[in-house]
Amino acid sequence: MEEAQLEDLVAANRILAEHGVIDAYGHVSVRSPRDPQRYYLARSLAPERVTAADLMEYDLDSRPLDAAGRESVLERFIHGEIYRARPEVQCVVHNHSPSVVPFSVTGVPMKALYHMAAFIGDGLPTFEIRDVRQGTDLLIKDSSLGKALARTLAAKPAALMRGHGSVVVGENLPRAVGRSIYLEQSARMQMQALLLAGPGGKITYFDAAEVQASISRQDYVRAWPLWRDKALAKLNEKTWSVPDL
Amino acid sequence: MEEAQLEDLVAANRILAEHGVIDAYGHVSVRSPRDPQRYYLARSLAPERVTAADLMEYDLDSRPLDAAGRESVLERFIHGEIYRARPEVQCVVHNHSPSVVPFSVTGVPMKALYHMAAFIGDGLPTFEIRDVRQGTDLLIKDSSLGKALARTLAAKPAALMRGHGSVVVGENLPRAVGRSIYLEQSARMQMQALLLAGPGGKITYFDAAEVQASISRQDYVRAWPLWRDKALAKLNEKTWSVPDL
Amino acid sequence: MEEAQLEDLVAANRILAEHGVIDAYGHVSVRSPRDPQRYYLARSLAPERVTAADLMEYDLDSRPLDAAGRESVLERFIHGEIYRARPEVQCVVHNHSPSVVPFSVTGVPMKALYHMAAFIGDGLPTFEIRDVRQGTDLLIKDSSLGKALARTLAAKPAALMRGHGSVVVGENLPRAVGRSIYLEQSARMQMQALLLAGPGGKITYFDAAEVQASISRQDYVRAWPLWRDKALAKLNEKTWSVPDL
Amino acid sequence: MEEAQLEDLVAANRILAEHGVIDAYGHVSVRSPRDPQRYYLARSLAPERVTAADLMEYDLDSRPLDAAGRESVLERFIHGEIYRARPEVQCVVHNHSPSVVPFSVTGVPMKALYHMAAFIGDGLPTFEIRDVRQGTDLLIKDSSLGKALARTLAAKPAALMRGHGSVVVGENLPRAVGRSIYLEQSARMQMQALLLAGPGGKITYFDAAEVQASISRQDYVRAWPLWRDKALAKLNEKTWSVPDL
Numbered sequence: 001m002e003e004a005q006l007e008d009l010v011a012a013n014r015i016l017a018e019h020g021v022i023d024a025y026g027h028v029s030v031r032s033p034r035d036p037q038r039y040y041l042a043r044s045l046a047p048e049r050v051t052a053a054d055l056m057e058y059d060l061d062s063r064p065l066d067a068a069g070r071e072s073v074l075e076r077f078i079h080g081e082i083y084r085a086r087p088e089v090q091c092v093v094h095n096h097s098p099s100v101v102p103f104s105v106t107g108v109p110m111k112a113l114y115h116m117a118a119f120i121g122d123g124l125p126t127f128e129i130r131d132v133r134q135g136t137d138l139l140i141k142d143s144s145l146g147k148a149l150a151r152t153l154a155a156k157p158a159a160l161m162r163g164h165g166s167v168v169v170g171e172n173l174p175r176a177v178g179r180s181i182y183l184e185q186s187a188r189m190q191m192q193a194l195l196l197a198g199p200g201g202k203i204t205y206f207d208a209a210e211v212q213a214s215i216s217r218q219d220y221v222r223a224w225p226l227w228r229d230k231a232l233a234k235l236n237e238k239t240w241s242v243p244d245l
Numbered sequence: 246m247e248e249a250q251l252e253d254l255v256a257a258n259r260i261l262a263e264h265g266v267i268d269a270y271g272h273v274s275v276r277s278p279r280d281p282q283r284y285y286l287a288r289s290l291a292p293e294r295v296t297a298a299d300l301m302e303y304d305l306d307s308r309p310l311d312a313a314g315r316e317s318v319l320e321r322f323i324h325g326e327i328y329r330a331r332p333e334v335q336c337v338v339h340n341h342s343p344s345v346v347p348f349s350v351t352g353v354p355m356k357a358l359y360h361m362a363a364f365i366g367d368g369l370p371t372f373e374i375r376d377v378r379q380g381t382d383l384l385i386k387d388s389s390l391g392k393a394l395a396r397t398l399a400a401k402p403a404a405l406m407r408g409h410g411s412v413v414v415g416e417n418l419p420r421a422v423g424r425s426i427y428l429e430q431s432a433r434m435q436m437q438a439l440l441l442a443g444p445g446g447k448i449t450y451f452d453a454a455e456v457q458a459s460i461s462r463q464d465y466v467r468a469w470p471l472w473r474d475k476a477l478a479k480l481n482e483k484t485w486s487v488p489d490l
Numbered sequence: 491m492e493e494a495q496l497e498d499l500v501a502a503n504r505i506l507a508e509h510g511v512i513d514a515y516g517h518v519s520v521r522s523p524r525d526p527q528r529y530y531l532a533r534s535l536a537p538e539r540v541t542a543a544d545l546m547e548y549d550l551d552s553r554p555l556d557a558a559g560r561e562s563v564l565e566r567f568i569h570g571e572i573y574r575a576r577p578e579v580q581c582v583v584h585n586h587s588p589s590v591v592p593f594s595v596t597g598v599p600m601k602a603l604y605h606m607a608a609f610i611g612d613g614l615p616t617f618e619i620r621d622v623r624q625g626t627d628l629l630i631k632d633s634s635l636g637k638a639l640a641r642t643l644a645a646k647p648a649a650l651m652r653g654h655g656s657v658v659v660g661e662n663l664p665r666a667v668g669r670s671i672y673l674e675q676s677a678r679m680q681m682q683a684l685l686l687a688g689p690g691g692k693i694t695y696f697d698a699a700e701v702q703a704s705i706s707r708q709d710y711v712r713a714w715p716l717w718r719d720k721a722l723a724k725l726n727e728k729t730w731s732v733p734d735l
Numbered sequence: 736m737e738e739a740q741l742e743d744l745v746a747a748n749r750i751l752a753e754h755g756v757i758d759a760y761g762h763v764s765v766r767s768p769r770d771p772q773r774y775y776l777a778r779s780l781a782p783e784r785v786t787a788a789d790l791m792e793y794d795l796d797s798r799p800l801d802a803a804g805r806e807s808v809l810e811r812f813i814h815g816e817i818y819r820a821r822p823e824v825q826c827v828v829h830n831h832s833p834s835v836v837p838f839s840v841t842g843v844p845m846k847a848l849y850h851m852a853a854f855i856g857d858g859l860p861t862f863e864i865r866d867v868r869q870g871t872d873l874l875i876k877d878s879s880l881g882k883a884l885a886r887t888l889a890a891k892p893a894a895l896m897r898g899h900g901s902v903v904v905g906e907n908l909p910r911a912v913g914r915s916i917y918l919e920q921s922a923r924m925q926m927q928a929l930l931l932a933g934p935g936g937k938i939t940y941f942d943a944a945e946v947q948a949s950i951s952r953q954d955y956v957r958a959w960p961l962w963r964d965k966a967l968a969k970l971n972e973k974t975w976s977v978p979d980l
Contacts, residue, residue, distance in 0.1 A: 024958030025851070046961035096851065098920060102927035105848045105939045113350045115383040115409050116270070116341065128939075135944030138850040162939060164850050185343060191927060192347035192436060198444060199933060204350045204373075204407055209380030223269030226291035358595045360628040360654050361515070361586065430588060437592035437681060443689060449595045449618075449652055454625030468514030471536035603840045605873040605899050606760070606831065675833060682837035682926060688934060694840045694863075694897060699870030713759030716781035 001033060001040065006052045007232060009040060012177050013047035014231035016095065021180045022047050026095040026165070029079040030173055032057065039083050039092075043070040051235065060084045061143065075139055077146030078167055085150040089169045091176035096165035099187035104160040110183075110190060112206040117186035118214030119157045119179055121206075126160040127152040127167075138164045158183060177227070178220030246278060246285065251297045252477060254285060257422050258292035259476035261340065266425045267292050271340040271410070274324040275418055277302065284328050284337075288315040296480065305329045306388065320384055322391030323412055330395040334414045336421035341410035344432035349405040355428075355435060357451040362431035363459030364402045364424055366451075371405040372397040372412075383409045403428060422472070423465030491523060491530065496542045497722060499530060502667050503537035504721035506585065511670045512537050516585040516655070519569040520663055522547065529573050529582075533560040541725065550574045551633065565629055567636030568657055575640040579659045581666035586655035589677035594650040600673075600680060602696040607676035608704030609647045609669055611696075616650040617642040617657075628654045648673060667717070668710030736768060736775065741787045742967060744775060747912050748782035749966035751830065756915045757782050761830040761900070764814040765908055767792065774818050774827075778805040786970065795819045796878065810874055812881030813902055820885040824904045826911035831900035834922035839895040845918075845925060847941040852921035853949030854892045854914055856941075861895040862887040862902075873899045893918060912962070913955030 001009075009030050016022045024046040032038035039058050042050040056072065057065045062080035064072055079092045103110050104126055112120040129136055132148040138161070140146050149167065153159040157179060158168040168183060170176030193203050206214070246254075254275050261267045269291040277283035284303050287295040301317065302310045307325035309317055324337045348355050349371055357365040374381055377393040383406070385391050394412065398404040402424060403413040413428060415421030438448050451459070491499075499520050506512045514536040522528035529548050532540040546562065547555045552570035554562055569582045593600050594616055602610040619626055622638040628651070630636050639657065643649040647669060648658040658673060660666030683693050696704070736744075744765050751757045759781040767773035774793050777785040791807065792800045797815035799807055814827045838845050839861055847855040864871055867883040873896070875881050884902065888894040892914060893903040903918060905911030928938050941949070 024955070024961050044957060046957055049961055096849075098924060099927070101849055101924050102931050105928050106932045107937060108931045113408055114341075114346055118382070130942075135942075135948055137853070137948040138945065163848055163941060163945075189343065189346050191931060192344070193350050195440060195930060196347050196353045196436060197351045202352060206408060207375075207380075210383065210408075213380055214382040220269070222289060222291055226269050226294055358653055359586075359591055363627070434588060434591050437589070438595050440685060441592050441598045441681060442596045447597060451653060452620075452625075455628065455653075458625055459627040465514070467534060467536055471514050471539055603898055604831075604836055608872070679833060679836050682834070683840050685930060686837050686843045686926060687841045692842060696898060697865075697870075700873065700898075703870055704872040710759070712779060712781055716759050716784055 001030075005030070005033060006055060008173050008228065009042075009055060010050055010052055010235070011228045011231040012091075012093075012173055013042060013050040014234060015177055015227045016093065016180060017046075017048035018227075018231065019181045019184070021093075021097050021184050022095045024048075026093070027073050027075070027079075028091065028093045028177070029076075031083055031090045036083075036087065038065070039079055041073060041076055041079055044073050062146070074141050077143050078140045078149060081143060081146030081150045082153065082167065082169060085147075085153075086155075086169065088171055091170045091173040093168045093176050093180045094165065095168070095180055097180065097184045097187070099184050099191065100160060100166050101163070102191070103187060104162045104164070104166070108194070110160070110187060112186075112211055112214075113193060113203060114182070114186045114189050115206075115214055116218070117179070117182040118206055118211050119218060120183070120186060121157075121211045121215075122208070124156055124158050124160055124166075125152050125154065126162055128162050129164075138162075172219065174221070174224040175219050178218065178223060182220075246275075250275070250278060251300060253418050253473065254287075254300060255295055255297055255480070256473040256476040257336075257338075257418055258287060258295040259479060260422055260472045261338065261425060262291075262293035263472075263476065264426045264429070266338075266342050266429050267340045269293075271338070272318050272320070272324075273336065273338045273422070274321075276328055276335045281328075281332065283310070284324055286318060286321055286324055289318045307391070319386050322388050323385045323394060326388060326391030326395040327398065327412065327414060330392075330398075331400075331414065333416055336415045336418040338413045338421050338425045339410065340413070340425055342425065342429040342432070344429050344436065345405060345411050346408070347436070348432060349407045349409070349411070353439070355405070355432060357431075357456055357459075358438060358448060359427070359431045359434050360451075360459055361463070362424070362427040363451055363456050364463060365428070365431060366402075366456045366460075367453070369401055369403050369405055369411075370397050370399065371407055373407050374409075383407075417464065419466070419469040420464050423463065423468060427465075491520075495520070495523060496545060498663050498718070499532075499545060500540055500542055500725070501718045501721040502581075502583075502663055503532060503540040504724060505667055505717045506583065506670060507536075507538035508717075508721065509671045509674070511583075511587050511674050512585045516583070517563050517565070517569075518581065518583045518667070519566075521573055521580045526573075526577065528555070529569055531563060531566055531569055534563050552636070564631050567633050568630045568639060571633060571636030571640040572643065572657065572659060575637075575643075576645075576659065578661055581660045581663040583658045583666050583670045584655065585658070585670055587670065587674040587677070589674050589681065590650060590656050591653070592681070593677060594652045594654070594656070598684070600650070600677060602676075602701055602704075603683060603693060604672070604676045604679050605696075605704055606708070607669070607672040608696055608701050609708060610673070610676060611647075611701045611705075612698070614646055614648050614650055614656075615642050615644065616652055618652050619654075620652075628652075662709065664711070664714040665709050668708070668713060672710075736765075740765070740768060741790060743908050743963065744777075744790060745785055745787055745970070746963045746966040747826075747828075747908055748777060748785040749969060750912055750962045751828065751915060752781075752783040753962075753966065754916045754919070756828075756832050756919050757830045759783075761828070762808050762810070762814075763826065763828045763912070764811075766818055766825045771818075771822065773800070774814055776808060776811055776814055779808050797881070809876050812878050813875045813884060816878060816881030816885040817888065817902065817904060820882075820888075821890075821904065823906055826905045826908040828903045828911050828915045829900065830903070830915055832915065832919040832922070834919050834926065835895060835901050836898070837926070838922060839897045839899065839901070843929070845895070845922060847921075847946055847949075848928060848938060849917070849921045849924050850941075850949055851953070852914070852917040853941055853946050854953060855918070855921060856892075856946045856950075857943070859891055859893050859895055859901075860887050860889065861897055863897050864899075873897075907954065909956070909959040910954050913953070913958060917955075
């Protein structure tokens with residue numbers, strides 16, 4: 001990849017951590033711009049520590065091309081199988097977005113009610129891992145589970161994962177990152193709206209035409225340079241050098 | 246404008262971002278002190294990055310006087326049309342205040358219950374864009390939508406915008422900034438009070454005399470110098486210089 | 491006052507701001523150690539900017555002994571009248587503690603359910619300013635209102651002020667500061683407990699013996715040196731020097 | 736202990752404070768690697784100030800081996816009695832985790848609904864101190880109360896303490912620290928899920944097989960080095976040196 005693209009992916013890791021969408025866990029990948037059968041994903045490392053040296057290249061079976069002793073993320077199959085199933089997708093985020101998890105364990109559907117997260121549309125699917133395998137630790141640790149998640153995602157921009165988090169995709173990296181950030185914010189807003197409205201109360205969600213009109217625009221182009229520059233600036237700060245005790 | 250006034254507007258951008266009232270989006274303008282038919286608004290840029298060089302002058306049709314290659318904010322018509330309709334208004338804030346959005350999509354009216362936000366009075370209007378145009382992306386992208394929003398606002402200090410955010414105005418800049426900050430805080434407090442009181446429970450809102458007695462005083466004069474100095478001090482910090490990767 | 495006592499009061503201003511108990515408003519005073527008919531309170535200034543030079547001395551009628559051109563806090567009568575009514579009180583905090591305000595506008599009583607805020611006991615009184623004067627801006631702007639508030643407070647450690655905030659007192663400064671911080675935290679916990687329990691659900695509050703056993707101990711002695719040192723260290727940081735634009 | 740182990744314990748104090756699981760109170764201990772009848776715990780000090788020099792060694796009766804004038808934590812009996820009762824436990828955390836306290840005062844059981852906190856399983860016990868002693872300040876100030884708490888904990892990974900906080904244990908230090916952090920997060924998620932689902936609404940909790948499959952893996956190995964390095968880096972920052980006023 002070009003240096004700017006590597007920087008984008010490094011920045012994406014740190015942006016998502018900074019916004020509380022991922023903590024030490026969660027991951028973000030990009031499809032290789034040279035070869036659509038390949039993708040880049042950091043080695044198993046807390047996202048806010050990721051640098052360019054930590055990025056690894058994978059094929060769509062999620063085998064590393066040159067591991068060089070680096071440990072791969074267990075759930076990399078999420079990425080490989082979604083890139084296989086969705087040729088237009090260029091970026092995949094897997095997160096434990098804290099306000100999204102409560103929706104994933106109830107029957108309450110997320111719906112678009114905030115223009116920055118209009119991509120939610122008339123709802124997002126929830127992946128119930130029990131439908132394909134019993135007694136798991138909920139992690140997507142092989143291709144078979146990755147394929148099942150990709151089937152649940154289908155053509156949607158995101159899918160909730162029951163008791164675990166969500167997966168968010170985009171036709172470019174800023175879109176997937178921005179969607180992840182605003183999915184979290186929209187989840188909080190919808191919880192609050194549901195409490196305000198009360199049982200049986202009315203909430204005005206986006207209608208189909210509003211969703212359609214909004215999506216084309218939402219590449220978060222004003223936010224992305226701000227997020228990226230702030231994230232990369234932190235790379236230079238030496239806050240984590242460990243002193244002698 | 247005078248340098249101090251430019252600084253006020255730069256500070257306002259950063260204050261609102263710092264308080265979580267706006268994120269990379271949202272904007273704040275001031276009417277020109279020289280010509281009431283003109284206003285100043287930053288170019289399309291994340292508010293926490295705005296410096297004096299980013300401020301542009303507009304007429305009330307929201308045409309830039311000297312764009313100099315700078316991109317204008319899409320929703321500048323909010324500002325132009327409110328300055329046209331409300332001669333006493335000197336400052337307009339448009340934000341996506343997160344605790345206000347849930348009120349905008351339900352029928353629950355915001356009401357004054359906290360003395361720092363007494364300006365809410367007996368309620369704020371909500372702009373439903375569908376009433377004037379179907380199938381939009383909810384953005385105020387032309388004068389016609391700006392005029393409709395200004396009609397909804399009427400003589401009020403603020404109006405909610407369904408599924409989008411709010412617009413807050415003031416007879417001076419600190420007032421509009423302070424109102425934006427305390428509108429967000431009051432929204433949170435009202436949500437909590439409604440939950441505490443439960444369905445049919447009683448909440449003591451401000452009565453008309455209390456609202457009247459409070460408004461004249463609320464220019465947030467003790468807060469403004471603190472907010473302004475902290476915001477401008479950050480201008481000097483070089484936290485966002487991007488290092489080599 | 492001794493230098494250490496001045497430092498305590500400066501620190502108290504900044505600690506309360508740092509913990510979100512007060513913002514640019516709110517104030518904290520101490521009774522003079524030399525003369526029980528006097529108290530110290532900062533001039534009208536955002537608490538996180540207060541230094542020793544901003545501290546002013548007042549008599550119990552809340553008249554400054556030597557204003558030296560400095561503007562007094564409008565609501566200083568809160569302090570004077572409570573010191574008059576409560577000889578054992580050495581420190582008074584007035585705040586707009588955000589999670590306490592929702593209780594102040596509903597009939598739901600705060601009660602002790604967390605050992606760090608056991609001082610709440612079987613409830614705190616709420617000052618309804620309308621009971622003594624109609625159509626105010628809710629501020630305690632004269633001795634008459636100050637006396638009424640002190641009557642509502644009676645012998646309690648704190649009183650809520652409807653639509654405004656609360657007043658918290660202590661037999662020493664760390665106690666009043668700590669009570670303010672844990673009152674806010676306990677308010678949040680009680681709201682959450684009420685939501686969890688649901689209408690008619692059972693919550694285990696402290697019984698009278700537990701309240702009695704807890705209060706003697708709660709001077710927050712482990713927290714105070716941490717809070718104080720962090721607050722005073724910030725005095726030296728030059729984060730707010732305003733650069734040229 | 737080895738230097739790295741001392742560092743781990745110092746780091747654990749600061750990590751828990753940084754994550755809001757403990758404030759100036761709360762404490763964390765480790766069993767001595769040399770002698771299972773001994774444990775290490777910091778002297779009575781706010782956790783975010785703890786350095787290696789503050790660590791004290793205790794026997795299982797919670798008597799310090801060499802106090803050297805340092806004051807012991809009042810509630811050290813929590814640690815001693817749990818190490819006595821649970822030979823496999825190597826680390827004990829006592830905290831006032833704010834989102835856990837509301838569960839402790841209601842009859843609502845915490846249950847596993849998020850894979851990062853699967854250790855909650857089908858529920859955690861709540862220690863009601865009144866069952867063993869009336870009229871206390873809720874503190875575990877002697878061996879008898881410590882033993883009663885250990886009996887309530889039994890073989891579980893954590894126990895809530897009514898109106899007070901919780902105790903969390905682990906077979907190693909990162910596990911106990913990580914469990915404390917994710918117990919707080921899971922409490923927030925469960926509150927939100929309960930509100931979303933509404934009275935009688937359905938929430939999908941982990942089933943027994945999922946709990947079993949998850950627990951073996953949860954040592955928070957990706958998070959621990961990040962948490963540890965950030966915590967120890969702060970040791971070197973001189974933010975708390977107190978300036979002259």
